[in-house]
Amino acid sequence: MTAMEIEHSAVDSVLNQDDPHGLLDRILKNDMKTANEDEVKKAESEILMLASKLSKTGKSKELANLIRYIRPFLSNISKAKAAKIVQTLVEKFLEMNTTSGLEVDLCKECIDWAKEEKRIFLRQALEAKLLSVYYELKDFDNALAISGPLLKELKKMDDKNLLVDVQLIESKIYHALGNLPKSRASLTSARTTANSIYCSPRVQGSLDLQSGIVHASEGKDFNTAYSYFYEAFEAFETCGPDYRVRTISALKYTLLSKVMLNNPEEVESLIIGKLALKYGGKDLEALKAIAGANKNRSLSLFQQARETYRSELMDDPIIKMLLETLYDKLLEQNLLRIIEPYSRIQIHYVAESIKLPLDVVEKKLSQMILDQKFNGIIDQSDGGILIVFEEETPNRTFDTSINIIECMSKVMDTLYIKSKKLS
Known part of the structure; x- marks a missing residue:
């Protein structure tokens, strides 16, 4: 039995349990050419239901195989429906956060299939997803190799929704590489494009979150960063439980901005606020401990908080960067206090x-x-x-003398002009 047949049989074993009517079995056997419209709709629904089940149960290989084996069925339906099904299935696969390397191979395989089928819009959407995967894997060279040509193509096609997503990912990539000017330029382009279309709360929240990160990183402008982070938190909060992780991240950045602004006492009031109250847990306890260390100007409490809540604080690169800045600030304050006498x-x-x-x-x-x-x-x-x-006390005698001489010079010039007129 070949490897392909083994994979196919693995999918068949899943289908036998979840496809009592045999629709998906017919799809895999390319037996849907004579199907009527109702059967096609039912097959679409069965595919999405099975994909959801495989995603929830963590069966990444079976889901990847399902995406491969429904391609004959996709050739028999409209391009718009086929594109929607493929994108949905790939999204469900990526939501599993697999680190086996299958995500890159699957995206590339789907892109090649879209090229063969001459499905341009689907191919562009899949390339945008591959760009996001490369960013998550920190493979920035391959990510930038895709983003340049894709952006040029999207600008010509005038697909502004996808263009915003790609420009936003490019901003994140440049920020991760430490190229803040290019990160800001990509973000500005994304916000400019977004202003001309309707943006969902997810996209608007992502734009605000990246804006806050850029302001906090580049100019240490935490007042502006705080505003953007709070806007992002409110946007993600309306997106439901699927965006809970992003919502908590935006809230953590919001609280940390207050700490960086030397307003640690406001952290407590934000945590017990109506919006933030339902997100209580170790993440907010970690920020509360950092705020307490900053309030007491205690390096020992700061180090203790970092060790106690290491996963909540140090696993996030943005929080890690801001905490390093805060540590330097606390260290300077403590050194100045020691040497002052x-x-x-x-x-x-x-x-x-x-x-x-x-x-x-x-x-x-x-x-x-x-x-x-x-x-x-x-x-x-x-x-x-x-x-x-x-510290030397500035001697103002010299500055005062210079001012007097300048004033006397102006007086003499004025008297000279008047005397010439009289003569």
Whole structure:
């Protein structure tokens, strides 16, 4: 028995349990050419029902095989219906979040089939899904290789809904690569395109979420980021339970923006708010712990929160990035508090006081001096001593004298002009 026959028999075993009328069996055997309209509609419904069952039970291989074996049936129905069925089945397969590598192969296989059948719109939609898969797998080179030609094609075809999705994914890819200017440019293009069409709450929420991420990453503009994150949270909240994960992510970003704005006390009021109350759990407890550490300016509490809620905080790259920024901010505040009473202080004493390695503290102090966070130097000749200079009181005598001279010059010029007129 060949590998194809084994896979086919695996699908048949599932069909025997879920297809008592034999419709799907006829589909697989390419026996639907003489079927009437009612049978075709029933077959479509049976396919979608079986796909849902396979998706819920985690049978990814059987679902992939089902997508392959219904192709003869798809050739006998309208292109619009066929495209809708294929997209729905591929979406259900991708929703399973499989990491076996089947998702890339399946998308490519469906794209090749769409090319052979000359189904341009289906092929474009599948390429957009493959682009999203590459982004999830962090295969950014292959993702960008697809996005460029696809965007040019979509702009010519004027398919604005799909164009928004592709531009948004491209923005996410460039952000993940650290190319913030290109990420912002792609996002601006996506928002411009979205303004000319109706956008579902899912798309609008995704646009707002990415806008908040770009503002928080590029300009550290957390006021604007907070507004976008909250808009995204409200949009995803209306999408139902299927978008619960995205809703919680948007809420976490919203709370973290408040922490970054030095308003940790507002985190508690947001958590107990009407919208956020039903999303309580470890995710919100993690942000509450971070807000408490920031409020007390405690590095130890901050580190403790990161360790206790590692999966809730460090698995998300955006939260991880913002927490690194917050950690640097807390570290600077604690160092300034330690060195404030001294004009000369040993660096190893500072390291012991803050309970961090000596090289980390020395590097951070050097960076703070260069950034003009305080005025001082590090003397390495005596075992590493930080010398803090007193702030010089600005002498305003010089500036005042210059202003007086400028005013007198203007007066003399005015008197000279008047004297010439009299003469």
